């Protein structure tokens with residue numbers, strides 16, 4: 033049987049356990065065995081569906097420390113980083 037780990041906020045534990053959530057004292061996580069009941073779907077940790085390119089390559093501005101955003105040049109030929117704080121640019 034497949035074990036599905038759940039991410040349950042403490043305030044929801046009683047509710048979740050009523051629908052079959054079990055505590056794994058070794059892993060210190062809650063889980064259900066077999067099919068996840070509909071009541072517990074919202075506690076299944078979400079896998080990122082796609083790679084978030086912009087988040088993965090977050091770069092910090094060397095001048096002000098702000099996160100830099102990846103921007104595309106207006107003509108679409110290349111991309112560069114632009115600081116959200118001081119608007120300085122940096123090559124990718």
Ligand SMILES: [Zn+2]
Pocket residue numbers: 093094095096097098115116117118119120
């Ligand atoms: Zn900056």
